[in-house]
Amino acid sequence: MSTIQPIAGELEPHPDVALVDRVRGGDVSAYDTLVRKYDRQIFRIAQHITQNREDAEDVMQDAFLKAYQKLDQFQGNSKFYTWLVRIAVNESLMRLRKRRTGKMVSIDEDIETEEGSVPRDLADWAPDPEQNYNQAELAEILRKTIQGLPQGFRIVFVLRDVEGLSTEETAETLGLSIPAVKSRLLRARLQLRERLSRYFRRKKGSEK
């Protein structure tokens, strides 16, 4: 198996490069380390896209297995994590297609909405709005709110703001242009803000 070259311009190769090289050299235990490092993120991304726990479990397994099988195709000109996320996003979309019996599913679905593009709810939030809910209630609010976003906005928000990919990495992962990622991110952020305002706005008559 070939050795990955460090990304041009980077002095220190990413630690994953060494792990990937070890796997390519036949050391399966190095893959164990990579799985442990990224399994939570991949599971979360899969669940955000499929919105189904069983599908997310299957996607997580399939994505790591596919990445292992295709490791020779990993060029090292992107991060291993970004490459893995791209596989997981594709697996998730395939899983959705199966569930919807062949209906086309893409990240361009339902994005022609103007909702939230112009902020309507201008009320300020309580100082620590999450304090008004217990953990389970808060998680439910956050889940329900993000699930209501159009798919194409939700994926961009999750990759960019929750999982910390850069705009460029998000664009590369989803096969979108940078302006498209930026436009979707703004609208996703504004729509989520608008929807969360229903729960977090400062109550009338409260002191602060």
Next chain:
Amino acid sequence: MTCTEFLALLDDVIDDSLTPEVRAEFEQHLGRCGHCEVILNTTRKTIEIYRSHEIYDLPTGLRDRLHSAIMARCKKGC
């Protein structure tokens, strides 16, 4: 700067990628527009809440089970 122009720059402010000149204009607008200040603060808070709360956790038992299944198949060559 108008509120619409402010909104168009919102992501760049949140991601801290404005030039000093544009940032100064932005701050100036912020100082006299309460609505835009609310939008900026609550949008920042929206991102922070989603970043800091795990809404889809992977319980240890399930994680171990999935992990074992993946590694068993990798060892067999998938």
